[in-house]
Amino acid sequence: MKQMRAIFYFLFFIIQNILKIPTDSLLHIQDEPIVKKTTQFLENIKVIFPKIHLSSIFKEELLYLMYSANHLGDSYIHFLEKPTHSSTFTYRYEAELTQLFTKNKCSRNNSYYFQDSVTKLIETQLATENYQPQIKILVVTKLDNLQKRSLLQKLNNLPFQLLLTEQTEENVDLILSDFYLNNQSTPTFYWNSLPLENDWTNLIETLQNFEKQKIETY
Numbered sequence: 001m002k003q004m005r006a007i008f009y010f011l012f013f014i015i016q017n018i019l020k021i022p023t024d025s026l027l028h029i030q031d032e033p034i035v036k037k038t039t040q041f042l043e044n045i046k047v048i049f050p051k052i053h054l055s056s057i058f059k060e061e062l063l064y065l066m067y068s069a070n071h072l073g074d075s076y077i078h079f080l081e082k083p084t085h086s087s088t089f090t091y092r093y094e095a096e097l098t099q100l101f102t103k104n105k106c107s108r109n110n111s112y113y114f115q116d117s118v119t120k121l122i123e124t125q126l127a128t129e130n131y132q133p134q135i136k137i138l139v140v141t142k143l144d145n146l147q148k149r150s151l152l153q154k155l156n157n158l159p160f161q162l163l164l165t166e167q168t169e170e171n172v173d174l175i176l177s178d179f180y181l182n183n184q185s186t187p188t189f190y191w192n193s194l195p196l197e198n199d200w201t202n203l204i205e206t207l208q209n210f211e212k213q214k215i216e217t218y
Contacts, residue, residue, distance in 0.1 A: 038066045041104055045122065048100045049093075058125050062118065069114040097122070133214035135207060136163045138186075140177040143193055151195075160207050173210055176203070 041062060042054060097119055106115050139155070141148055152164055165172070175186050178193040189206055191199035
């Protein structure tokens with residue numbers, strides 16, 4: 001994060017030098033209107049996302065974006081953006097984000113880069129706090145329909161964001177099977193047809209490892 005911010009400031013100095021914009025307003029936080037506007041934006045974020053705990057880094061980055069949007073113009077913010085990443089957060093919180101930007105009179109047509117950058121800041125903060133990546137599981141079992149429905153219900157009640165399927169598909173994270181499968185390149189978890197307590201414990205540990213890996217590569 002410190003290295004990324006250093007790059008941001010380096011790019012800012014280049015743009016600032018071209019446009020002859022003073023740096024004191026940003027670096028010493030003396031631009032009172034921007035500070036007030038940033039404070040109001042933070043308050044609105046807390047209203048829209050009441051459970052979010054905004055870090056000091058988040059506040060610094062938001063102040064930086066507010067300053068850039070007001071003094072450099074939206075067309076320059078794309079120089080300061082973080083690398084893009086695929087995420088389900090924009091879709092998951094689309095209504096809340098729309099409400100936030102509408103409340104702050106941020107039109108996507110007029111402030112695309114600013115809105116996109118703030119969205120990424122919020123996504124990062126939410127991910128740090130409570131992100132649960134989706135884990136796609138192929139369930140292969142010899143259980144009868146009634147037993148299988150009971151098994152699937154128990155799996156869905158686990159404290160993970162699981163997507164269960166019984167059809168062979170691509171991009172499956174884990175195969176859960178109660179009998180041996182040949183020639184499997186996908187990670188496979190074998191357990192009893194009627195799982196014992198130890199089976200559930202081991203499965204939960206496996207799913208926790210999957211979550212950790214996905215969060216670290218998010």
